Amino acid sequence: MINKIVRTMAEALDGIKDGSTVLIGGFGSVGQPDALIEALIETGVKDLTIALNNAGSGRVGVAKLMDNGCVRKIICSFPRSSDPVVFETLYREGKLELEITPQGTLAERIRAAAAGIPAFFTATGAGTLLARGKESRMIDGREYILETALKADVALVEAWQADRWGNLVYRGSGANFNPTMAAAATLTVAQVQHIVELGDLHPHMVGTPGVYVNRVIQVDRGPEWTKEEA
Amino acid sequence: MTPFTRDQMAHRAADDIPEGWCVNLGIGIPTLVANHVPSTREVVFQSENGVIGMGPAPAKGTEDLWNINAGKQLITLVKGASFVGHADSFAMIRGGHIDLCVLGGFEVAENGDLANWATGENDTAPAVGGAMDLAAGAKRLWVIMDHTTKDGRPKLLEKCVYPLTGLKCVTRIYTNLATIDVVDGKGFVVRDMAPGLSFDELQAKTAAKLHQAH
Numbered sequence: 001m002i003n004k005i006v007r008t009m010a011e012a013l014d015g016i017k018d019g020s021t022v023l024i025g026g027f028g029s030v031g032q033p034d035a036l037i038e039a040l041i042e043t044g045v046k047d048l049t050i051a052l053n054n055a056g057s058g059r060v061g062v063a064k065l066m067d068n069g070c071v072r073k074i075i076c077s078f079p080r081s082s083d084p085v086v087f088e089t090l091y092r093e094g095k096l097e098l099e100i101t102p103q104g105t106l107a108e109r110i111r112a113a114a115a116g117i118p119a120f121f122t123a124t125g126a127g128t129l130l131a132r133g134k135e136s137r138m139i140d141g142r143e144y145i146l147e148t149a150l151k152a153d154v155a156l157v158e159a160w161q162a163d164r165w166g167n168l169v170y171r172g173s174g175a176n177f178n179p180t181m182a183a184a185a186t187l188t189v190a191q192v193q194h195i196v197e198l199g200d201l202h203p204h205m206v207g208t209p210g211v212y213v214n215r216v217i218q219v220d221r222g223p224e225w226t227k228e229e230a
Numbered sequence: 231m232t233p234f235t236r237d238q239m240a241h242r243a244a245d246d247i248p249e250g251w252c253v254n255l256g257i258g259i260p261t262l263v264a265n266h267v268p269s270t271r272e273v274v275f276q277s278e279n280g281v282i283g284m285g286p287a288p289a290k291g292t293e294d295l296w297n298i299n300a301g302k303q304l305i306t307l308v309k310g311a312s313f314v315g316h317a318d319s320f321a322m323i324r325g326g327h328i329d330l331c332v333l334g335g336f337e338v339a340e341n342g343d344l345a346n347w348a349t350g351e352n353d354t355a356p357a358v359g360g361a362m363d364l365a366a367g368a369k370r371l372w373v374i375m376d377h378t379t380k381d382g383r384p385k386l387l388e389k390c391v392y393p394l395t396g397l398k399c400v401t402r403i404y405t406n407l408a409t410i411d412v413v414d415g416k417g418f419v420v421r422d423m424a425p426g427l428s429f430d431e432l433q434a435k436t437a438a439k440l441h442q443a444h
Contacts, residue, residue, distance in 0.1 A: 027316070029295075030279075100357070103320065122366070123324070123367070128362065175315040175316075227294070
């Protein structure tokens with residue numbers, strides 16, 4: 001019997017090594033696997049490269065992960081989200097390496113990794129500072145730059161529902177980076193609001209087939225996040 | 231002379247959006263554009279975090295925390311709305327399926343170059359977000375911004391000084407003083423101006439040659 005459901009955070013994050021590349025889903029707080037991030041901090045893992053859209057806010061979650069010295073490098077599109085105090089301090093002190101990637105290029109680099117595409121040409125960023133050091137090519141009279149796939153050791157994602165096969169259903173705008181990241185890592189761990197019986201998820205509703213998912217853990221996000229969809 | 235307010239700038243841009251377009255609105259004044267499109271005109275608002283068919287902000291007590299826009303504000307959905315993930319959302323943008331993107335700007339050059347993400351090569355932690363993807367991928371790019379900086383320096387230039395977001399991508403600019411088209415091979419063409427403003431006064435606040443529309 002296939003059963004990807006785990007009961008403890010220790011099981012969920014078992015085997016994550018120092019120096020790993022970790023994709024972290026979510027856009028703002030929506031679809032961000034907060035409990036997995038907290039548990040990752042607890043493991044004391046070091047020297048991570050993390051890839052996500054923002055660079056954390058305040059002193060919780062991703063910001064705390066960086067504040068605790070777990071992160072060597074961050075790949076993101078928008079480090080200046082609300083209250084990026086930890087990021088700005090570490091970056092200014094030279095304790096954190098930053099790779100800025102346009103948001104769509106970030107998503108596509110992860111998608112490419114998931115799909116076995118090593119690199120792709122895109123017009124995004126052509127002729128700008130972010131094209132520096134990248135191969136460029138004229139195709140049909142337009143300039144494109146070569147961007148490489150972003151493979152990862154680990155993806156931490158959040159979904160609304162899961163079954164024991166690891167099939168994931170997203171809610172609202174909570175898909176965002178999650179389905180792409182779930183498919184691009186060697187180890188994919190999903191934090192979900194609800195676990196349902198196998199067969200209860202309509203096949204058309206499954207946003208991430210369980211084939212991409214290794215472990216699922218149920219986390220209650222609290223009443224304001226669990227209201228039924230209007 | 232009375233400059234246009236933020237809402238007036240947004241209203242003027244909204245007036246020029248025809249029914250049926252799929253439109254992505256950037257953070258800041260561009261977000262206000264949606265408030266000025268009458269509900270009788272069906273325009274589809276896309277947000278790059280994967281929302282197609284975004285509606286106005288929710289009434290108090292009806293918020294769904296799972297539904298936000300690219301500015302991380304809570305939103306509602308209109309009938310006919312759909313969700314996709316980031317990869318598909320940016321495929322939609324990069325693939326030329328967005329009729330119009332409206333962004334804010336630091337500078338626009340007369341060839342349509344846009345600078346709106348970093349204020350220098352040594353910017354501490356520049357933040358690009360989805361601006362470069364939108365600049366490269368949207369069918370049309372309109373910019374809403376003040377005509378000059380707070381200390382009076384022109385933001386419409388022969389050539390951008392700040393790092394570029396996209397090359398030759400801007401097609402129209404709505405400022406607090408005028409609406410200006412960027413015409414290939416010609417440059418800035420003034421469509422109209424704030425009441426009481428003369429063409430020469432507008433030219434004096436612009437660091438590139440302006441052309442009369444007629």
